[in-house]
Structures are given as structure tokens and as C-alpha cells.
Amino acid sequence: MFCFQCEQTAKGTGCTKIGVCGKQPEVAALQDLLIHALKGLSLYAVKAAEMGHRDEKMDLFTCEAVFSTLTNVDFDPARFVELIAECEAYTKALKEKTGLSLEGASCTCAGKSQAELVALGEGVGIKADPTLDEDILSLRELLVYGLKGLAAYADHAAILGQKDPAVFAFIYEALAATLDSTLGVNDLVGLCLKCGEVNIRAMELLDAGNTGTYGHPVPTVVPLGAKAGKAILVSGHDLKDLDLLLKQTEGKGINIYTHGEMLPCHGYPELKKYDHFYGHYGTAWQNQAKEFDAFPGSILMTTNCIQKPKETYNDRIFTTGLVGWPGVSHIGDDKDFTPVIEKALASEGFPADTDKDTVMVGFARNAVLGVADKIIDAVKGGAIRHFFLVGGCDGAKPGRNYYTDMVEQIPQDCVVLTLACGKFRFFDKKLGDIGGIPRLLDVGQCNDAYSAVRIAMALADAFDCGVNDLPLSFILSWYEQKACVILLSLLHLGIKDIKLGPSLPAFISPNVLNVLVENFNIAPTGTVEDDLKAALG
Incomplete structure (x- = not known):
């Protein structure tokens, strides 16, 4: 096996014997085979769409299948055998419907045992082509991991009845593009940024599903x-x-x-x-x-x-x-x-009441923008000097205490926005308030990144400037592929100077990293003192 899609990948290079997440080699091979099969399905789906054929059931299946390969979702090999079979059935149906026989989209899994499928998967994994250019491999994998996050958000939204055919169409387009040997670095960079753009739409759909069904979060x-x-x-x-x-x-x-x-x-x-x-x-x-x-x-x-x-x-x-x-x-x-x-x-249940303090939640976009005038006045009056978005995925790898130390050392005249499970490094800290505005605002899940984007854009509009001109710093932690696609969304929006940690992705080649640095000034987290100094000038 070879897998380097998560931040905790072995030795910072890739898991080769068993996944740090607990993924067995057999499951890794079946996931690789499923992604390979979905790429073939996508070739046909793109052509079928050009002919006017679309299947919403297949769209939803594709999102679920891609999402299933995201880190820490499904470790059951039998489930992947079923997904591979279903993918092949859809591919064969499209082949008949379109009358086409597309190279790279062959159906070879029918009737094979789990062991035989594992062997096939071992032949189509990340390192299957040792001659592939390092930068092309890096960008293809970045795109695939972005698609895993996008598929997750699209699936969450669809469960609540929110769908957009354009989101599914892009997933097919992008998966098919990873088989296109004519696409160069610039083409793939463009597709990665487009993945970020489409993800904003997916997160908007999810936000509409959550708030439309359950109301806007309140403090x-x-x-x-x-x-x-x-x-x-x-x-x-x-x-x-x-x-x-x-x-x-x-x-x-x-x-x-x-x-x-x-x-x-x-x-x-x-x-x-x-x-x-x-x-x-x-x-x-x-x-x-x-x-x-x-x-x-x-x-x-x-x-x-x-x-x-x-x-x-x-x-x-x-x-x-x-x-x-x-x-x-x-x-x-x-x-x-x-x-x-x-x-x-x-089960026994809890024997008695226990008091372990409380935390505050519910500071999503509606709650924060509801007091936007108060926030703007606080900034203009000097009461609030700076905003820090400190959030993302948590993990067990050493180095994540940086985020706790950062929040503890952020000056008293600054506000911390947070979201996703990275906040558990500091979610119970009592940071006080600035004129009634809590200094620690929990925007929500990683799924609620759209709220953070809307808050930043609303503040930029209020101050008649770009997001990069705001007194706002992005200090992000990552672990899995939802974080990857959120990063692509921020890059699509042109947001610069993002600090990313605790380590940079193993799948980013040196040249691709240079592109991100030159265009977006993205950088790894350093020391708390240096990063605070850079943010606050």
C-alpha cells in the first residue's frame, strides 16, 4: 500500500504497511481501485452529459463512493467490494447508453473475489506509474483529495435535500481530468482552484440545508x-x-x-x-x-x-x-x-450529576453578522485590533500544542474565530469579551466553513476593502481531505498569508509548494511569537 492523503501519514512521507489511521493494506487497495473505477465512470458521465443524459441517482452514488475513501470513514472491505460493483454497473450502463468505448474506462471487476479486487487495486494505486512527473502526480492527488472533501460536503447537503447538478458535473469533470495525460501543471492548478470554487457552492448548499431545516444557530x-x-x-x-x-x-x-x-x-x-x-x-x-x-x-x-x-x-x-x-x-x-x-x-448510564463547566457555541454567520455594526464600531474605535481564524482539524501528531499556545498568547484586544475539531485544543478557555463581544467565537463544524467565509467577506464589504486587507489572519490546522478542499476554497478567493500546520502535506511536491508560496504566500506555522509578530505587524 501507499497512502499519504492525511497529515499524520507515516514519517511524513506515506503509509506503506498499515495506515496510521488504522487502514489495512487490503482496504487501501480497494479504495484505490474504487477511485480508479470512479475515474472511468466519470469519463463516460462527461460524454453522457454532452449527449443530454444525466442520472441523479448515479450522481449521489458517486459522491457517496468518493466520500467513503476519505480518511477515517469506512474501514470495512466488504462495503468497498459492493461500491466497486455498483460503480462498474453504472459504467457499463453508460457505455451502452452512449455507444462509446473510452480508453481508460474499462470494466474489469465483475465476478472477481475480494482478493482479486485487492490485487487489481494494488496495480492502480498512487505510485502505480513510476515514470509520472512528480508535479503532475502532486497536482492530480491534490485535486482528488479536494474532490473527496467536496464530495463529503455535497453528500451532507444532499441528505438535507440541497443539490446542484453543476457540483456533480464538476466532480465528473475533475475525476476524468486526472486520466488526461495532455493536461500540464497550469491546467491542473486551474482545476484545483476550480475545485475550491465549486466547494463554496457545495458549502452554501449545506448551509442552506442545515439552517433551512434546523434554523440559524444562536449563542x-x-x-x-x-x-x-x-x-x-x-x-x-x-x-x-x-x-x-x-x-x-x-x-x-x-x-x-x-x-x-x-x-x-x-x-x-x-x-x-x-x-x-x-x-x-x-x-x-x-x-x-x-x-x-x-x-x-x-x-x-x-x-x-x-x-x-x-x-x-x-x-x-x-x-x-x-x-x-x-x-x-x-x-x-x-x-x-x-x-x-x-x-x-x-448500560449503566451516569450515576450522578457532574459539573465540568460550560462552553459557548452558536456564533455562525447569522449570529456574528447580527452584531456586525457593534464589531465594526469596535474595530474603528480601536477596541478590537485584529481577528484570528484559528481552526481546522485536530490530530494526535506532535506539534498541535502550537494552536493552544497561539490562542493563549493572542493579545486581549483581539478576537478569535474558530471552527472544526481543532478548537478542542482551546475551546474551554475563558478569554473574556471586548465590549460584550466574546473573544472566542465558535463558528461551528468544519462543515460550517461557509459561515467563516461569509463573515470575512461581509467585514471586507463593511470596510470597503479586500479580505486580504482586513485585520484578519488565517492560522489553520489540517488532518484530512475536508481541510484540503477548504484550503482550495480560500485560495480560489485569493486569500493570502495563510499559516498551515502542524506540517505541510506530503503530497505537495517542492515545485507545487513554490507555486502556492509565490502566488498566495502560504507558509507553514512557525513559532507562536514569530507568527503573532507577522500577523500584528
């Missing part, structure tokens, strides 16, 4: 302690799964807690109305083994972020949607959470 105090009684913990990102679980647990004497990126769900009016939706438990995804082990109830994993479960809670953890781990009970498309509920009722 909300969330307890970090527990309430005596039976309990279910929900991790991942999916608001609809949480909503369905809350409905199915009403009146059953079970309290629902969020974990990880589900924390911002407490700010949505249509979710916070449930009396048994109590509080938040734990921190970021990489701490789940310890935190899940100590949780005295059942656990539901939605979307990505799962790690190998410990035996001590293997019978209490459930997956749903695209998440999968071999041997873990999976809740299917019917979303009947009865097994999760029954396991919670059979």
Missing part, C-alpha cells in the same frame, strides 16, 4: 458535565442523524450527548428544543478510544472520524451512513436506531 451555553441517567453519545457531523435519534429517544429516559464535531449542534433551534439533548462529552476524534471507553452508554458514529474500537466498548458502538468498521453493528438506511437505544438502556 448557546453547553454543559460539559453529565446528568444522572442513561446516555447516548453522538459523534461525527450529521445533523439529520442526530435529529432522528432525538425523535426516537423522546420519553425513554435517555440523555443525548454530543462528541467531537457534533458540539455546534447545540446551537440549532430545532435541535436544542429537545429536553433530553443535554450536553457535550469529550473532545476531538483522536481521543475517542479513551473517551468512548469511559462513556457509560451507547455510541453512534455518523460520517467520518471513527477509529478502531477497543474491545471494551465494541459492543456499545454503532455506525450509520457511510461509516464502517468490520464487526461493528451498522444502522442501515432505514435509520432505525432501536439497537442503539436498547444498548443505552442496558
Whole structure:
């Protein structure tokens, strides 16, 4: 195997024996084969679209299949065998519909065993062509990883009924482009930036789905302690799964807690109305083994972020949607959470109330822009000197204490915006306020990056300047491919001087990095003192 799509990849170069995430070589090969098959499907999908043929069911399948290969989503080889078979069926149907036989889109997986598919996957992986130019490989992989993040957002949006054919069309276009040997560096750079542009549309759709269904988040105090009684913990990102679980647990004497990126769900009016939706438990995804082990109830994993479960809670953890781990009970498309509920009722639950302080959530775009005049006056009056967007993915690799130290050392006349699970390095810090404006504003999940973009653009409009001219610094942490596509979105918007850490992506070649540095002045995080000095002048 060879995989270097995440920040924690082995030795900073690539996982070759087993994924740092826990991915086995067999799963890595099947994921490689699935992406290869999806590229072939995309060749036909592009031609079919030119002939006026479009299949929304296939569009949704493609997003789900691409999303399934994102880090920490699905580790179950049997599920990938099914996805590969479905992909081949769609490809054959398009081949018949178009009457074409396209090079690079052959269907060779039908009837093959899992072992045979693994062998095929080993022949089409990232390093399959040792003669491929380093920079072309780098940009193709950057594009594919951007597409994995884009597909995730498009899938989240589609679950809530928000779809745009243009988003699906680009996914096909870009996947097909990675097979085109005539495309050079400039062509691929353009496609990567277009991926960022299309992702803004996908995040806009997701924002519309979340706020249209559950209301705009409002500032909300969330307890970090527990309430005596039976309990279910929900991790991942999916608001609809949480909503369905809350409905199915009403009146059953079970309290629902969020974990990880589900924390911002407490700010949505249509979710916070449930009396048994109590509080938040734990921190970021990489701490789940310890935190899940100590949780005295059942656990539901939605979307990505799962790690190998410990035996001590293997019978209490459930997956749903695209998440999968071999041997873990999976809740299917019917979303009947009865097994999760029954396991919670059979578990001991929390024996007593505990008080572990609180945090504030709900500072998405509507809440922040609702006090925009107050913020603008504070900036013009000198009360607020600078804004720092400190956020992104958290992880276990050394070096991430930088983000805690940064937030602690940011001067008292500055405001910190944060989003995604990177905030768990400092989410419970008491930073105070500036004239009633909290100094730490939780914008939401990584899925809510659109809110941060809208806030920045609104402030730029208010001050009649570009985003790069604002007293605003982007200090980002990354781990997986949603972070990759958010970075591409920021680059599409022309945002410069981004600090990225704790290390730069292994899949970025030196020459491609030089392009990013020359055009966007992107740089790795340094010392807190130096980065603060650069930001504040």
C-alpha cells in the first residue's frame, strides 16, 4: 500500500504497511481501485452529459463512493467490494447508453473475489506509474483529495435535500481530468482552484440545508458535565442523524450527548428544543478510544472520524451512513436506531450529576453578522485590533500544542474565530469579551466553513476593502481531505498569508509548494511569537 492523503501519514512521507489511521493494506487497495473505477465512470458521465443524459441517482452514488475513501470513514472491505460493483454497473450502463468505448474506462471487476479486487487495486494505486512527473502526480492527488472533501460536503447537503447538478458535473469533470495525460501543471492548478470554487457552492448548499431545516444557530451555553441517567453519545457531523435519534429517544429516559464535531449542534433551534439533548462529552476524534471507553452508554458514529474500537466498548458502538468498521453493528438506511437505544438502556448510564463547566457555541454567520455594526464600531474605535481564524482539524501528531499556545498568547484586544475539531485544543478557555463581544467565537463544524467565509467577506464589504486587507489572519490546522478542499476554497478567493500546520502535506511536491508560496504566500506555522509578530505587524 501507499497512502499519504492525511497529515499524520507515516514519517511524513506515506503509509506503506498499515495506515496510521488504522487502514489495512487490503482496504487501501480497494479504495484505490474504487477511485480508479470512479475515474472511468466519470469519463463516460462527461460524454453522457454532452449527449443530454444525466442520472441523479448515479450522481449521489458517486459522491457517496468518493466520500467513503476519505480518511477515517469506512474501514470495512466488504462495503468497498459492493461500491466497486455498483460503480462498474453504472459504467457499463453508460457505455451502452452512449455507444462509446473510452480508453481508460474499462470494466474489469465483475465476478472477481475480494482478493482479486485487492490485487487489481494494488496495480492502480498512487505510485502505480513510476515514470509520472512528480508535479503532475502532486497536482492530480491534490485535486482528488479536494474532490473527496467536496464530495463529503455535497453528500451532507444532499441528505438535507440541497443539490446542484453543476457540483456533480464538476466532480465528473475533475475525476476524468486526472486520466488526461495532455493536461500540464497550469491546467491542473486551474482545476484545483476550480475545485475550491465549486466547494463554496457545495458549502452554501449545506448551509442552506442545515439552517433551512434546523434554523440559524444562536449563542448557546453547553454543559460539559453529565446528568444522572442513561446516555447516548453522538459523534461525527450529521445533523439529520442526530435529529432522528432525538425523535426516537423522546420519553425513554435517555440523555443525548454530543462528541467531537457534533458540539455546534447545540446551537440549532430545532435541535436544542429537545429536553433530553443535554450536553457535550469529550473532545476531538483522536481521543475517542479513551473517551468512548469511559462513556457509560451507547455510541453512534455518523460520517467520518471513527477509529478502531477497543474491545471494551465494541459492543456499545454503532455506525450509520457511510461509516464502517468490520464487526461493528451498522444502522442501515432505514435509520432505525432501536439497537442503539436498547444498548443505552442496558448500560449503566451516569450515576450522578457532574459539573465540568460550560462552553459557548452558536456564533455562525447569522449570529456574528447580527452584531456586525457593534464589531465594526469596535474595530474603528480601536477596541478590537485584529481577528484570528484559528481552526481546522485536530490530530494526535506532535506539534498541535502550537494552536493552544497561539490562542493563549493572542493579545486581549483581539478576537478569535474558530471552527472544526481543532478548537478542542482551546475551546474551554475563558478569554473574556471586548465590549460584550466574546473573544472566542465558535463558528461551528468544519462543515460550517461557509459561515467563516461569509463573515470575512461581509467585514471586507463593511470596510470597503479586500479580505486580504482586513485585520484578519488565517492560522489553520489540517488532518484530512475536508481541510484540503477548504484550503482550495480560500485560495480560489485569493486569500493570502495563510499559516498551515502542524506540517505541510506530503503530497505537495517542492515545485507545487513554490507555486502556492509565490502566488498566495502560504507558509507553514512557525513559532507562536514569530507568527503573532507577522500577523500584528
